[in-house]
Amino acid sequence: MPEITRDEVRHLADLARIDLDDAELDHLAPQLSVILESVASINEVAAEDIPPTSHPIPVTNVFREDVEVPCLTPEQALSGAPAVEDQRFAVPRILGDEQ
Amino acid sequence: MTTAELLSFDDALAAYDPALGLEVHVELNTNTKMFCGCPATFGGEPNTQTCPTCLGLPGSMPVVNGKAVESAIRIGLALNCEIAEWCRFARKNYFYPDMPKNFQTSQYDEPIAFEGWTDVEVPGENGVETFRIEIERAHMEEDTGKSLHVGGATGRIHGAEYSLVDYNRAGIPLIEIVTKPIMGTREKAPAVARAYVAHLRELILGLGVSDVRMEQGSLRCDVNLSLAPTGSGQLGTRTETKNVNSLRSVERAARYEIGRHAAILAAGGSILQETRHWHEDTGITTSGREKSDAEDYRYFPEPDLVPVAPSREWVEELRGSLPEPPRERRARLQADWGFSDLEMRDTVGAGALGLVEETIAAGASPQAARKWWLSELARRANEQNTEISALPITPADVARIQALVDDGSINDKLARQVFDGVLAGEGTPDEVVAARRLAIVSDEGALGEAVDRAIEANPDVAEKIRDGKVAAAGALIGAVMKEMRGQADAGRVRELILERLS
Numbered sequence: 001m002p003e004i005t006r007d008e009v010r011h012l013a014d015l016a017r018i019d020l021d022d023a024e025l026d027h028l029a030p031q032l033s034v035i036l037e038s039v040a041s042i043n044e045v046a047a048e049d050i051p052p053t054s055h056p057i058p059v060t061n062v063f064r065e066d067v068e069v070p071c072l073t074p075e076q077a078l079s080g081a082p083a084v085e086d087q088r089f090a091v092p093r094i095l096g097d098e099q
Numbered sequence: 100m101t102t103a104e105l106l107s108f109d110d111a112l113a114a115y116d117p118a119l120g121l122e123v124h125v126e127l128n129t130n131t132k133m134f135c136g137c138p139a140t141f142g143g144e145p146n147t148q149t150c151p152t153c154l155g156l157p158g159s160m161p162v163v164n165g166k167a168v169e170s171a172i173r174i175g176l177a178l179n180c181e182i183a184e185w186c187r188f189a190r191k192n193y194f195y196p197d198m199p200k201n202f203q204t205s206q207y208d209e210p211i212a213f214e215g216w217t218d219v220e221v222p223g224e225n226g227v228e229t230f231r232i233e234i235e236r237a238h239m240e241e242d243t244g245k246s247l248h249v250g251g252a253t254g255r256i257h258g259a260e261y262s263l264v265d266y267n268r269a270g271i272p273l274i275e276i277v278t279k280p281i282m283g284t285r286e287k288a289p290a291v292a293r294a295y296v297a298h299l300r301e302l303i304l305g306l307g308v309s310d311v312r313m314e315q316g317s318l319r320c321d322v323n324l325s326l327a328p329t330g331s332g333q334l335g336t337r338t339e340t341k342n343v344n345s346l347r348s349v350e351r352a353a354r355y356e357i358g359r360h361a362a363i364l365a366a367g368g369s370i371l372q373e374t375r376h377w378h379e380d381t382g383i384t385t386s387g388r389e390k391s392d393a394e395d396y397r398y399f400p401e402p403d404l405v406p407v408a409p410s411r412e413w414v415e416e417l418r419g420s421l422p423e424p425p426r427e428r429r430a431r432l433q434a435d436w437g438f439s440d441l442e443m444r445d446t447v448g449a450g451a452l453g454l455v456e457e458t459i460a461a462g463a464s465p466q467a468a469r470k471w472w473l474s475e476l477a478r479r480a481n482e483q484n485t486e487i488s489a490l491p492i493t494p495a496d497v498a499r500i501q502a503l504v505d506d507g508s509i510n511d512k513l514a515r516q517v518f519d520g521v522l523a524g525e526g527t528p529d530e531v532v533a534a535r536r537l538a539i540v541s542d543e544g545a546l547g548e549a550v551d552r553a554i555e556a557n558p559d560v561a562e563k564i565r566d567g568k569v570a571a572a573g574a575l576i577g578a579v580m581k582e583m584r585g586q587a588d589a590g591r592v593r594e595l596i597l598e599r600l601s
Binding site for chain 2: 074
């Protein structure tokens, strides 16, 4: 049976930028384990001859022509931004996670 | 910023074997982005090339650019890769504002191209040495937005108070080309790294799928380097130096990391697996971040995009349309043109191969075409800090200027002024010659009068020539050329002088 540890939940929370305190970790780790167990029951019906699938419909090669379409105006693009400066999205200080 | 201890290159090589791994990102020159129809052009005003898809707005759906898939396959084939019969895109999840979706659409365990190789030539003391570089994979992904860090040290992420993001570049198609570990190159490792990137640039330029301009970021290189004890055949812990954006820097960064790793290892330390930042100005690397494990990116198949399954017919059609590979092309052109190895190497190194080829096709001799592009025009490109191909002059212009030299209308010195005029936008070579009145004076009367004046003004020189010291004629020729502002045929002037004084 898959089980998710408290440390794994903490790590995932860190990756997802969710701040969980000890009480929340204690509460959530067992719950996530139950969810994993429930999903794992699919393994019981998945036979060898059924390949894992990510897309339910067997469609491939849906391509777009390399033709420009009109863009948003900068005003439209920035209309939902909490902060704007010099026609750019202003975002809080970035720590460490540079790509 | 602290300067690391370095072991000398020779000492480092005595104790350790370097292993390289190169990751090159190539921005495709498609009209539109990878998953939406926004233009993929460089240099637009901030946030003028965006739509709900590349801004990651809720409800938007990506659709793959077919032309980008075609370009990816062509790159894969040019690198002798297998082309996947079926592959998917994957989400690479991370939180950084350069991707507003909070993931980058990439490929993970199913790259479109894999298991390839390419041969790279490195010139050395004993002639050219060929290294076979094995290609692990070439996969499709999208570029990220551009961040500007405000406050703190100039433009640096550390100490910045906030950042400003422009998403014009977010979603531009990228092909990431990853080598297998390159081992056994020993002291040539930095030169091999550089030669590989130069080779890729030439190969991809030949395919016509990218501008591959390092200074504009359409070709970017990350240099992975590790050291292991000499002869061990092992791989040590690697560092990944990011965004090394000139050929010279690729070589310098590899060399620097060899010295830095060696100093740490020799002192009994161990290498931290991390990304490093390359500093072009000081020629050093500094610590970036500790490298995330792949599983921290929580890759999973992109549910919004259907798999790509290129038919074998399509792949073979694309294979059939590949241009002649650079090495074969160079060998053919060198033989046709009769260039020496050195002349050929200089021509390729200056990025002038295609330009010289077109100039010859437009009628110039190979040596004339080489001379103008590599002396006159390469120098000007260098002065303007631009690529030779970016100069506002065409191969046909260069061929025409040489034709004017060949028919005696101008000489080499005047030709330089014609280049000035064409580059300054004054028109075609013929228009520049006319407008600047550069044509050589072939009016024998005017020339004869100038010769007479020169003889009269320099009686002592004239006397020497009469006495048979023909070498003295140079002074008179100079005087005449000066009077004619260079616009005379020096050979004819000499004849006229000797006729009068013999």
